[in-house]
Amino acid sequence: xxxxxxxxxxxxxxxxxxxxxxxxxxxxxxxxxxxxxxxxxxxxxxxxxxxxxxxxxxxxxxxxxxxxxxxxxxxxxxxxxxxxxxxxxxxxxxxxxxxxxxxxxxxxxxxxxxxxxxxxxxxxxxxxxxxxxxxxxxxxxxxxxxxxxxxxxxxxxxxxxxxxxxxxxxxxxxxxxxxxxxxxxxxxxxxxxxxxxxxxxxxxxxxxxxxxxxxxxxxxxxxxxxxxxxxxxxxxxxxxxxxxxx
Amino acid sequence: xxxxxxxxxxxxxxxxxxxxxxxxxxxxxxxxxxxxxxxxxxxxxxxxxxxxxxxxxxxxxxxxxxxxxxxxxxxxxxxxxxxxxxxxxxxxxxxxxxxxxxxxxxxxxxxxxxxxxxxxxxxxxxxxxxxxxxxxxxxxxxxxxxxxxxxxxxxxxxxxxxxxxxxxxxxxxxxxxxxxxxxxxxxxxxxxxxxxxxxxxxxxxxxxxxxxxxxxxxxxxxxxxxxxxxxxxxxxxxxxxxxxxxxxxxxxxxxxxxxxxxxxxxxxxxxxxxxxxxxxxxxxxxxxxxxxxxxxxxxxxxxxxxxxxxxxxxxxxxxxxxxxxxxxxxxxxxxxxxxxxxxxxxxxxxxxxxxxxxxxxxxxxxxxxxxxxxxxxxxxxxxxxxxxxxxxxxxxxxxxxxxxxxxxxxxx
Numbered sequence: 001x002x003x004x005x006x007x008x009x010x011x012x013x014x015x016x017x018x019x020x021x022x023x024x025x026x027x028x029x030x031x032x033x034x035x036x037x038x039x040x041x042x043x044x045x046x047x048x049x050x051x052x053x054x055x056x057x058x059x060x061x062x063x064x065x066x067x068x069x070x071x072x073x074x075x076x077x078x079x080x081x082x083x084x085x086x087x088x089x090x091x092x093x094x095x096x097x098x099x100x101x102x103x104x105x106x107x108x109x110x111x112x113x114x115x116x117x118x119x120x121x122x123x124x125x126x127x128x129x130x131x132x133x134x135x136x137x138x139x140x141x142x143x144x145x146x147x148x149x150x151x152x153x154x155x156x157x158x159x160x161x162x163x164x165x166x167x168x169x170x171x172x173x174x175x176x177x178x179x180x181x182x183x184x185x186x187x188x189x190x191x192x193x194x195x196x197x198x199x200x201x202x203x204x205x206x207x208x209x210x211x212x213x214x215x216x217x218x219x220x221x222x223x224x225x226x227x228x229x230x231x232x233x234x235x236x237x238x239x240x241x242x243x244x245x246x
Numbered sequence: 247x248x249x250x251x252x253x254x255x256x257x258x259x260x261x262x263x264x265x266x267x268x269x270x271x272x273x274x275x276x277x278x279x280x281x282x283x284x285x286x287x288x289x290x291x292x293x294x295x296x297x298x299x300x301x302x303x304x305x306x307x308x309x310x311x312x313x314x315x316x317x318x319x320x321x322x323x324x325x326x327x328x329x330x331x332x333x334x335x336x337x338x339x340x341x342x343x344x345x346x347x348x349x350x351x352x353x354x355x356x357x358x359x360x361x362x363x364x365x366x367x368x369x370x371x372x373x374x375x376x377x378x379x380x381x382x383x384x385x386x387x388x389x390x391x392x393x394x395x396x397x398x399x400x401x402x403x404x405x406x407x408x409x410x411x412x413x414x415x416x417x418x419x420x421x422x423x424x425x426x427x428x429x430x431x432x433x434x435x436x437x438x439x440x441x442x443x444x445x446x447x448x449x450x451x452x453x454x455x456x457x458x459x460x461x462x463x464x465x466x467x468x469x470x471x472x473x474x475x476x477x478x479x480x481x482x483x484x485x486x487x488x489x490x491x492x493x494x495x496x497x498x499x500x501x502x503x504x505x506x507x508x509x510x511x512x513x514x515x516x517x518x519x520x521x522x523x524x525x526x527x528x529x530x531x532x533x534x535x536x537x538x539x540x541x542x543x544x545x546x547x548x549x550x551x552x553x554x555x556x557x558x559x560x561x562x563x564x565x566x567x568x569x570x571x572x573x574x575x576x577x578x579x580x581x582x583x584x585x586x587x588x589x590x591x592x593x594x595x596x597x598x599x600x601x602x603x604x605x606x607x608x609x610x611x612x613x614x615x616x617x618x619x620x621x622x623x624x625x626x627x628x629x630x631x632x633x634x635x636x637x638x639x640x641x642x643x644x645x646x647x648x649x650x651x652x653x654x655x656x657x658x
Contacts (some may be wrong), residue, residue, distance in 0.1 A: 053621040057652055058563070063652050086566050087566065089566045090565060090567075095565065101557060115565045117251045117255075118247055118571065119565050
């Protein structure tokens with residue numbers, strides 16, 4: 001519970017994940033406990049193999065921990081069945097991936113629409129929402145383009161629009177600027193900060209990009225599957241965010 | 247996910263790999279088309295056989311001098327000469343209504359400058375109505391037994407397809423020419439006989455070569471013309487009821503032993519249809535194998551597709567698709583292949599059957615077979631294509647549905 005008596009947006013307790021790789025047991029997460037408030041923007045940083053992507057996958061219900069608990073809005077998602085987890089991912093989570101993961105054969109609009117199609121949202125509603133979101137990410141004029149006709153930055157904007165389609169409470173971004181040049185990376189960073197502010201979405205970003213991490217409210221340093229330290233981003237408060245955007 | 251959205255996504259995926267999808271659909275089309283064509287040809291052949299033999303009455307038995315027409319038995323000379331005494335013997339048997347002896351022979355019908363090869367049947371024409379109950383006259387009437395110069399022509403004889411006008415009409419004079427070997431003073435000689443006839447009638451078309459291509463003359467005329475010495479070629483036995491056929495057949499074979507042939511046209515039709523059915527069944531089995539090959543093609547195509555679209559499947563699961571949704575998406579793809587293959591297979595099969603009729607030697611002579619498609623056969627081929635396609639899609643779809651989203655998303 002937060003000081004105000006509300007449940008945290010995300011809360012993990014002694015999260016562990018081990019993989020058996022032949023004779024070797026790999027401890028990807030070795031007891032991670034963290035709390036994230038609603039509307040907070042958090043980045044997870046750390047060297048390769050520190051367990052940051054594994055942690056993000058756990059938070060997004062893409063993977064299950066070997067032990068420990070994950071509470072989302074006070075509910076333990078590790079106890080959910082496969083169908084309930086699918087529904088949870090569809091309604092509550094928006095994923096943004098390093099390599100965008102857009103469907104090449106489908107137009108921009110269809111890519112954005114996909115989570116709502118899966119949710120069974122009526123066609124009229126989802127079409128309206130697609131236009132609203134593409135306007136938000138600045139691609140209102142590229143509705144009918146195919147992904148290959150867009151730049152990397154534009155493709156990531158489409159992915160962000162797709163992540164927002166079902167109005168999720170959480171955006172989980174895995175290296176969202178990893179495939180982009182620094183200028184485009186900054187634009188994507190600005191867009192995520194704006195989503196955080198305007199939509200009040202809780203955003204967790206896994207990144208190697210310290211510049212991006214400094215723009216978030218809190219930075220969690222992970223090493224060897226444990227939280228090494230936590231600190232506030234250098235300009236990771238709302239005013240500073242606005243400065244970054246401009 | 248709504249059904250229409252599911253179909254839309256599946257169609258999109260098939261369109262993306264257009265050539266591969268089209269080739270897979272083609273595999274299904276070949277199987278369904280083969281099956282449809284074979285069934286259509288089989289139906290047409292059945293109809294043809296029934297039509298040919300069905301013109302003879304159901305209560306007719308055909309008695310021939312030998313039980314077999316070829317092989318050692320036929321050559322052994324174990325034959326019964328069909329004489330007027332044979333006719334009288336059969337007439338006395340229980341269940342026999344009429345006994346109609348006949349002579350058959352071949353010759354050339356000449357009318358003016360035209361001529362045509364012809365089968366000639368000599369018999370008491372007042373009994374033709376019992377043998378071919380459907381026979382009716384275009385003009386004229388049958389020849390009376392006393393009219394040795396009268397002749398009745400079957401429809402195809404009077405109206406050859408290669409002539410614009412009839413070869414002969416009622417009232418016209420025609421000639422029959424026959425060539426035969428005669429023993430003259432111990433020396434065999436080829437002699438040609440020529441006899442004038444007057445056309446007394448022309449029959450309407452029956453669709454049976456055994457009537458339409460035949461010239462009917464009296465029994466006495468045929469006996470003299472062919473030099474048969476009152477040894478009949480065939481005796482038609484009309485039973486009092488078709489249910490008595492077996493009994494009469496048994497009586498004849500009991501009396502004459504195995505050295506006489508007794509056949510029922512209905513039984514012939516049934517036997518031919520049985521043999522034809524077995525043969526067509528064999529061809530259908532080959533067609534079914536080609537449908538299975540098509541199903542293997544679907545498995546290959548979809549499995550390759552699953553491999554290529556692993557990241558896409560990972561994404562779909564990450565953004566909330568359930569295992570069932572992914573399974574259904576791929577099954578919809580395989581079903582779509584089956585549906586398209588089924589529909590086009592039926593169309594190509596129907597067109598193919600008509601094309602095969604032209605290519606195969608069915609139209610040689612006056613033999614015309616029209617493909618005939620039973621609705622149940624068409625439905626069976628279509629449903630088999632759909633069912634096999636769905637079955638073929640199960641394994642790839644299951645593989646896709648059980649992919650872990652994380653593993654799938656990591657796939658390069």
